[in-house]
Amino acid sequence: MSEETSNNEEYAYLDRGGFSSEKFKIELRGLPKFYGIAELKKLMNHKLGLSVSKIKRPKVGNHWLYACFQNDEERDKAIAALNGYQWKGKSLIAEAAKPAPDPLVKRKQESTENVKRQKTSDDQENKSQEERLKDAVTPYWNIPYDEQLKLKEKEIKHILMKFDNEVWRIDKQKRSKIEANRKIYNGLSFELRPIQKSPVTEGYRNKCEFTVGMDEETKKPTVGFRLGCYWAGSVAVAPVECLNHIPENMKKAVLVFQDFVRKSDLAPYSPVDYKGYWKCLTVRQSTQNNDIMLIIAMDPQTLSNEELDKLKQEIIEYFKLDEATACGIKSVYIHLISKRRVGEETPKPIHLLGTTHIVDTILGRQFRISPEAFFQVNTAGAEILYQSAIDMSQVNEQSTLIDVCCGTGTIGLCFAKHCGEVLGLELIEKAVEDAKANAQLNNIKNCNFYSGKAEYTLPAVMARAAADDIIAIVDPPRAGLHMNAITTLRNNKRVKRLIYISCSPASVTKNFVDLTRASSKTLHGAPFSPVCALPVDMFPHTKHVELIVLFEREREPTTSDVEKSADKIAEDKTVKESKEENDESNGNSEANMNASPVNEAS
Structure with a gap:
């Protein structure tokens, strides 16, 4: 193969149709040593009036990165505005960048x-x-379950030790306490409790997202999972009958939809040339009664409204058949997904058939679940997770619980009978509607839920808390909480305890560090200290594990402490001055003694 042919193939994707931000990319160099992506976006989008769609930073701390735009005009405007611009004492260099190869x-x-x-x-x-x-x-599929748990415990301890070491590095005043506690807690400065097993290890998932693609063996459209990712060179999809973490009814529902796709005149969507229609299938299943919800995602491409209406009707008629109802399909949605410009609203799934929600139960509470709402994927494991959080929190009837990233209200509603009030906040409005409906469904009166981004909504929600004893519980997306939300939790002195739940502990250690940092101009309140951590295995046969960490507010310095500190400083100063005087006196005496023979000689 000639080099020219090779290059043509690597960049052919740019001419296949469909949008790619690689076409309109710039390289930005000369960046300052310390800056944040949010800061840079604010500079570009708000101050300079640009419309950046994506920023790609190869590595944190690099003095260069890529910024992508929607078209040539916006890219050229960005180059003109940024090239030579003075930012944080640095002169930026901006120029067009070569697109990445396929x-x-x-x-x-x-x-x-x-x-x-x-x-x-x-x-x-x-x-x-x-x-x-x-x-x-399921990379642990051939490892005995007890061995899986040992591997996960080891990984969690490794992550927490990295967090511990970072706190030791940045806060000298805590070093002696950390070192003393490490002798008690087997190398950590706080307690790490034994991992909690999942009550169910086979067919435990109540939600899966399946890709529609081509099976490389049968060469037929298949609904399953990718064998690899696109950047690694794979787009093949394999059937899922062999996987042991998917319930049998869910597998049957997948085959029912797969049969529909194979009979359809429309091809699966291809990420190689952006052609095709069927993209993925999300299946949600209630462990309470095995009811199943399907959310069919497709790219409508150039289908007219009349053609889409006809397709929707075909889906409705198909999923009314006995084969579909026999595996428990009670709700069907279609989600039309196509390339959007920056700022365009994400389309919502359209309800086609059956009920609008399915219902599941955790700790005796019933929860209705909508297509986009967050709900723990292992219902039996969620009961262990939430009960453990309740036990660790020391919640009482005088406490207010702030449920950050509350989803459909599952955590807050499970806490409700143990505390005075629950205030929850969640980004997805539909999930907040579900949370309010779930409170009514369970006849719970002491819960209120609000929609909005945590970093903006949290201060107003916390201002509504009536109690002086506030417990915050945080269950954020994999990347963790925005720094503004962490700052709000730190600066509200009424927050005495904080329960942090994470499905990706390695991704949120920065949040942990920021919660424990010494007070500063930004972080006014006394820092939190980790008290104990508990891993809960929600994902058997995979490498993933949920982690609960209990943080408690350190004691604020009292007036007496300040006075004692001032007295100690004064005492130390007096001792130091006295020592210096003694040293000086001793030095003079020694000098006189040494001088005497000279004087006698003279």
């Missing part, structure tokens, strides 16, 4: 050109498609 084509070329790479991948190539799928989706 990772799929690049990987294929590497695999054919590099013999060594091919040899090292022989083990993977020799595996069956079923084994490769299990390795990709």
Whole structure:
């Protein structure tokens, strides 16, 4: 293959139709040593009136990055505004950037050109498609469950030790306490409790998102999971019957939809050339009664409204058939997803058939679940998770619980009977509607829920809290909480305890560090200290685990403490001055003694 042909293939995706931000990319250099992506976006979008759609920073701390735009005009405008612009004492350099090559084509070329790479991948190539799928989706599938738990405990301890070491590094005043506690807690400065097992290890998932694509073995449209990711050079989809974490009824529902796709005149969507229609299928299942909700995502491409209406009717008629109802399908939505410009609102799923919600139960509370609402994927495991959080929180009837990122209100409503009031906030408005409906469904009167971003809404929600004893519980997305939300929690001195729940502990250690930082101009309140951590295995056969960490507010310095501190400083100063005087006196005496023989000689 000639170099020119190779290059043409690597960049052919730019001309296939469909939007790619790689077409309109700039390289921005000369950035200051310390800056934040949010700061840079604010500069570009608000101060300079640009419309950046994506920022790609290869590595934190780099003095260059890529910024992507929607068209040539916006890219050229950005270059003109940014090139030579003075920011934080630095002169920025902006110029058009070459688009990245297609990772799929690049990987294929590497695999054919590099013999060594091919040899090292022989083990993977020799595996069956079923084994490769299990390795990709449930990497612990062939490890005994008790061994899985040991691996997860080890990983959690490693993550918490990194957090511990970071606190030790940045706060010298805490070092002696950290070192003393490490002798008590086996190398950590706080207690790490034994991992809690999942009550169910097979077929435990109540929600899965399946991709629609081509099976590389059968060459047929298939609803399943990718064998790899696009950047790694794979778009093949494999069927899911062999996976042990998916319930049997959910697998049957997947096959019912797969049959519909194969009979359809419309092809699966291809990420290679942006053609095709069927993109993915989200399946939600109630563990209470096995009711199933389907959310069918498709790219309408150039289908007219009349053609879409006809397709919707075909879906409705198909899922009324006995085969669909036999596996428990009670609700069907369609979600029309196409490329959007920056600022355009994300379309909502459209209800086609059956009920608008399904209902599940946790700790005796019933919860209705809508298509986009967050709900823990392991219902039985969620009962362990939430009860553990309640037990660790020391909640009482005088407490107010602030439920940050409350979803459909599951945590707050489980806490409700143990505290005076619950105030929840959540970004997704539909989830807030569900949370309010769930409070009514369970006849709970002491809960209120609000919609909005946590970093903006939290101060107003916390101002509504009546009690002086506030407990915050945080269950954010994988990336963690925005720094503004962390600052609000730190600066409200009524927050005495904080329960942090994370499904990706390695991603949120910065939040942990910021909660424990020494007070400063930004972080006014006394810092929090970690008291104990508890891993809960919500995801058997995978590497993932939920982690609960209890933080308690450190004691604020009292007037007496300040006076004692001042007295101690004064005492130390007196002692130091006295020592200096003694040293000076001793030095003079020694000098006189040494001088005497000289005087006698003279």
